[in-house]
Amino acid sequence: MSTTNNGALSVHLRVWRQDGPGDAGRFETYDVGDISSDASFLEMLDVLNERLTLEGREPITFESDCREGICGTCGLMINGRAHGPQKGTATCQLHMREFSDGDVITVEPWRAGSFEVIRDLAVDRTDLDRIIAAGGYISVNTGAAPDANLVPVPKEASESAFDAAACIGCGACVAACPNSAAQLFTAAKVQHLNLLPQGQPERWARTEAMVETMEQFFGSCTNHGECEEACPKEISIDFIAWTNRDYVRAKLKNRKLAGQV
Amino acid sequence: MIGSLDARLPDGPIENAWTDHKFDLRLVNPNNKRRFTVIVVGTGLAGASAAASLGELGYRVKAFTYHDSPRRAHSIAAQGGINAAKNYKNDGDSVYRLFYDTIKGGDYRSREANVYRLAETSLAIIDQCVAAGVPFAREYGGLLDNRSFGGAQVSRTFYARGQTGQQLLLGAYSALMRQVAAGTVALHTRAEMLDLVVAEDRAVGIATRDLLTGEISAHAGDAVILATGGYSNVYYLSTNAMMCNVTAAWRAHRRGALFANPCYTQIHPTCIPAGDDFQSKLTLMSESLRNDGRIWVPRALDDTRAPADIPEAARDYYLEERYAAFGNLVPRDVASRNAKTVVDAGRGVGPLRNGVYLDFSGVLERDGAEVVRAKYGNLFDMYQRITGEDPYRVPMRIYPAVHYTMGGLWVDYNLMSNVPGLFVAGEANFSDHGANRLGASALMQGLADGYFIVPYTVGDYLAGRLGKEGPGTDHPAFADTVSDVNERTARWPAARGSRTVDWFHRELGQIVWDHCGMSRNAAGLQKALSEIPALRQEFHADVCVPGSAATLNQSLEKAGRVDDFFELAELLARDALEREESCGGHFREEHQDAEGEARRDDERFTHVAAWEWAGPGAEPIRHREELTFSAVTPTTRSYK
Numbered sequence: 035m036s037t038t039n040n041g042a043l044s045v046h047l048r049v050w051r052q053d054g055p056g057d058a059g060r061f062e063t064y065d066v067g068d069i070s071s072d073a074s075f076l077e078m079l080d081v082l083n084e085r086l087t088l089e090g091r092e093p094i095t096f097e098s099d100c101r102e103g104i105c106g107t108c109g110l111m112i113n114g115r116a117h118g119p120q121k122g123t124a125t126c127q128l129h130m131r132e133f134s135d136g137d138v139i140t141v142e143p144w145r146a147g148s149f150e151v152i153r154d155l156a157v158d159r160t161d162l163d164r165i166i167a168a169g170g171y172i173s174v175n176t177g178a179a180p181d182a183n184l185v186p187v188p189k190e191a192s193e194s195a196f197d198a199a200a201c202i203g204c205g206a207c208v209a210a211c212p213n214s215a216a217q218l219f220t221a222a223k224v225q226h227l228n229l230l231p232q233g234q235p236e237r238w239a240r241t242e243a244m245v246e247t248m249e250q251f252f253g254s255c256t257n258h259g260e261c262e263e264a265c266p267k268e269i270s271i272d273f274i275a276w277t278n279r280d281y282v283r284a285k286l287k288n289r290k291l292a293g294q295v
Numbered sequence: 296m297i298g299s300l301d302a303r304l305p306d307g308p309i310e311n312a313w314t315d316h317k318f319d320l321r322l323v324n325p326n327n328k329r330r331f332t333v334i335v336v337g338t339g340l341a342g343a344s345a346a347a348s349l350g351e352l353g354y355r356v357k358a359f360t361y362h363d364s365p366r367r368a369h370s371i372a373a374q375g376g377i378n379a380a381k382n383y384k385n386d387g388d389s390v391y392r393l394f395y396d397t398i399k400g401g402d403y404r405s406r407e408a409n410v411y412r413l414a415e416t417s418l419a420i421i422d423q424c425v426a427a428g429v430p431f432a433r434e435y436g437g438l439l440d441n442r443s444f445g446g447a448q449v450s451r452t453f454y455a456r457g458q459t460g461q462q463l464l465l466g467a468y469s470a471l472m473r474q475v476a477a478g479t480v481a482l483h484t485r486a487e488m489l490d491l492v493v494a495e496d497r498a499v500g501i502a503t504r505d506l507l508t509g510e511i512s513a514h515a516g517d518a519v520i521l522a523t524g525g526y527s528n529v530y531y532l533s534t535n536a537m538m539c540n541v542t543a544a545w546r547a548h549r550r551g552a553l554f555a556n557p558c559y560t561q562i563h564p565t566c567i568p569a570g571d572d573f574q575s576k577l578t579l580m581s582e583s584l585r586n587d588g589r590i591w592v593p594r595a596l597d598d599t600r601a602p603a604d605i606p607e608a609a610r611d612y613y614l615e616e617r618y619a620a621f622g623n624l625v626p627r628d629v630a631s632r633n634a635k636t637v638v639d640a641g642r643g644v645g646p647l648r649n650g651v652y653l654d655f656s657g658v659l660e661r662d663g664a665e666v667v668r669a670k671y672g673n674l675f676d677m678y679q680r681i682t683g684e685d686p687y688r689v690p691m692r693i694y695p696a697v698h699y700t701m702g703g704l705w706v707d708y709n710l711m712s713n714v715p716g717l718f719v720a721g722e723a724n725f726s727d728h729g730a731n732r733l734g735a736s737a738l739m740q741g742l743a744d745g746y747f748i749v750p751y752t753v754g755d756y757l758a759g760r761l762g763k764e765g766p767g768t769d770h771p772a773f774a775d776t777v778s779d780v781n782e783r784t785a786r787w788p789a790a791r792g793s794r795t796v797d798w799f800h801r802e803l804g805q806i807v808w809d810h811c812g813m814s815r816n817a818a819g820l821q822k823a824l825s826e827i828p829a830l831r832q833e834f835h836a837d838v839c840v841p842g843s844a845a846t847l848n849q850s851l852e853k854a855g856r857v858d859d860f861f862e863l864a865e866l867l868a869r870d871a872l873e874r875e876e877s878c879g880g881h882f883r884e885e886h887q888d889a890e891g892e893a894r895r896d897d898e899r900f901t902h903v904a905a906w907e908w909a910g911p912g913a914e915p916i917r918h919r920e921e922l923t924f925s926a927v928t929p930t931t932r933s934y935k
Contacts, residue, residue, distance in 0.1 A: 107362065163364050
């Protein structure tokens with residue numbers, strides 16, 4: 035529940051610290067006081083890090099960049115929820131007014147087999163890029179494009195494609211999934227292109243390649259739906275259903291012919 | 296020493312200049328392309344599109360990003376849109392009009408030929424992006440929609456909701472990943488360029504630090520393209536992402552590349568003011584809000600009443616009063632300076648008295664909340680998420696923030712710096728926006744450079760290198776550069792002073808903001824020029840950088856970047872001091888008319904200032920590139 039209270043809070047943090055991929059890791063506790071409720075969650079961690087630095091201790095490693103909820107660099111498990119308690123909000127857009135004075139807050143990295151912990155709260159999400167490299171594109175070389183208005187795109191198709199394309203690639207869907215599947219990420223990327231006329235020639239090959247690359251590096255989807263709940267862009271699991279449909283069709287069709295129908 | 300600056304501008308009428316020039320550029324035949332390695336640093340719009348396009352052509356490309364994925368560069372945060380002179384709206388737009396608007400918007404401090412080429416290229420950019428699957432806004436008939444943006448009189452802006460930058464970057468990133476899969480591009484993530492390698496008076500490679508292991512390594516290339524963005528974070532608080540920095544460009548500058556017009560910085564008027572002392576960055580809100588919001592502050596000093604309790608007569612709608620014709624829609628620099636004037640006078644609003652109201656009560660009453668929600672719902676939600684205040688009930692508070700830097704490494708018409716083989720694309724170069732950038736033009740320039748200019752001009756340079764294999768990493772220049780970088784990096788873990796890197800960055804930012812911000816004067820700039828080196832000295836003596844250089848160490852990364860910001864800040868102040876005129880984003884208080892409007896000095900300053908590094912502590916050397924105007928006649932901008 036949002037309030038407009040500008041008062042200061044004190045919180046007790048339990049933060050996952052891990053020196054490197056091979057380290058067992060442990061929770062450390064920190065008290066952080068006198069934080070404005072208008073500060074963002076990451077600014078609260080910035081304040082703590084400055085204090086740790088001056089105390090001669092190593093600051094907590096966590097990743098963020100744009101701090102506008104669009105680049106997908108940030109991502110913390112906060113009290114067991116990917117990106118924390120506020121729905122549809124990336125970690126960097128979470129503010130301290132969502133917490134109460136005296137709260138105990140547990141902060142962990144994304145937990146998923148395919149996301150190796152690099153250090154403290156930073157994880158390796160490179161496998162998401164592998165899914166894109168497998169087919170998350172339209173094969174059009176620079177200079178080969180026809181006039182932009184040559185192919186009309188029905189507004190509904192364009193809007194749906196956009197709903198999928200809004201994915202910021204943060205990996206919250208993987209972290210929230212009991213199977214560590216990247217199905218929502220993959221489905222969003224597949225459907226962004228499959229829904230557009232420009233994406234039709236490679237539709238079946240793309241779907242097959244991306245889904246199978248996902249299966250190779252991540253767990254399998256069993257329709258828990260946790261991903262949709264955790265997604266900071268509130269991307270719908272309908273895209274997963276559509277991708278499953280496309281995947282079955284891709285498997286059944288003779289793809290050499292499919293490009294022509 | 297550098298002789299006269301030759302921009303290698305094409306002759307003849309600008310309408311045919313680029314076409315003719317492309318014909319004159321030498322080609323590399325397909326079999327020879329694979330013999331050349333091109334290094335691309337940065338994977339934002341300019342870098343990703345350049346790397347993908349060069350890979351498609353058959354060059355061996357090495358792409359570097361300090362992010363974990365090439366999809367995260369700050370191009371992704373651009374909201375508004377991308378301009379193109381398609382004239383789909385039949386409202387009188389043309390390549391010439393986009394050219395004219397851009398050169399005028401830049402306050403006649405950019406090159407005609409470059410700007411014309413940019414306008415011309417805008418057409419192909421939209422085609423390319425649509426073909427790649429960018430979901431631009433569409434009309435019910437399925438064709439592309441356009442809107443008017445940033446005060447333009449024609450609707451030429453293509454947009455994808457409020458996330459145009461994200462969608463364009465995802466398009467360029469997908470083209471890049473396609474080439475990674477095809478094996479033409481080798482992608483190096485979490486690798487930060489910390490130096491340029493120069494040998495035989497040419498750029499021959501780069502030195503990078505692996506951000507996970509700390510290892511410094513050398514990479515050789517036949518050409519190097521920097522697409523490493525702008526330097527707004529020299530102000531500490533800006534709308535740039537946390538990691539944006541000037542290091543790659545600055546290190547190239549120290550290796551001989553000229554740095555042009557560093558004082559041309561852009562302040563965006565509609566950002567959310569800082570909420571507290573620990574504010575880490577500022578968030579921009581689309582300036583489309585000024586279409587319906589009315590900007591005001593209380594007339595009286597220390598009027599702390601709630602905005603709703605302040606009667607009309609006690610409100611100062613200062614833009615509407617002063618600029619009858621344009622009112623709240625005056626250009627970015629004018630709106631920003633006027634906000635500063637009222638806040639400096641002590642009439643700012645909000646808990647820190649650091650904002651002005653942007654009030655929607657009029658349009659809410661007139662059209663109702665639903666109409667406003669349909670237009671601005673996303674922006675209102677974003678504002679509420681950040682401030683905790685409901686803009687449907689209380690006026691927004693806004694204040695200007697640094698947003699974009701027009702200055703950058705000097706390049707010729709081929710986007711090559713004065714160091715042969717070193718190309719600079721996107722915001723990192725200085726080339727197209729003059730003293731002020733128009734809205735929706737940054738995305739256009741990044742993609743023009745990357746998709747459609749650099750792939751041709753790099754080929755021309757490489758054609759001249761055929762049969763002359765460049766030095767490999769066994770050349771002593773590589774070992775020397777790596778050892779320089781190792782030495783620089785090793786100093787930080789030894790630093791056990793009493794202040795954090797962020798503390799120094801904030802202090803530096805405050806100096807630059809106070810004296811080289813929205814308005815500048817000689818006394819302030821001189822003060823900055825004495826304060827910056829003093830603070831830098833303190834930084835070296837008293838900074839504390841915990842941890843080791845052999846692991847992921849974010850404090851160490853920041854220390855190197857802030858160190859380079861110190862030197863850039865000094866150059867920025869020096870450039871601002873030397874440019875004794877007001878133009879675009881550079882406003883010198885000594886150069887204004889009786890009504891406080893900017894006064895250009897075309898006689899003395901119709902030129903680019905390109906600075907040469909002269910060594911640590913030495914005065915840099917100011918070179919000039921004269922600007923000539925044959926297609927347009929410089930006029931005074933007036934918005935009254």
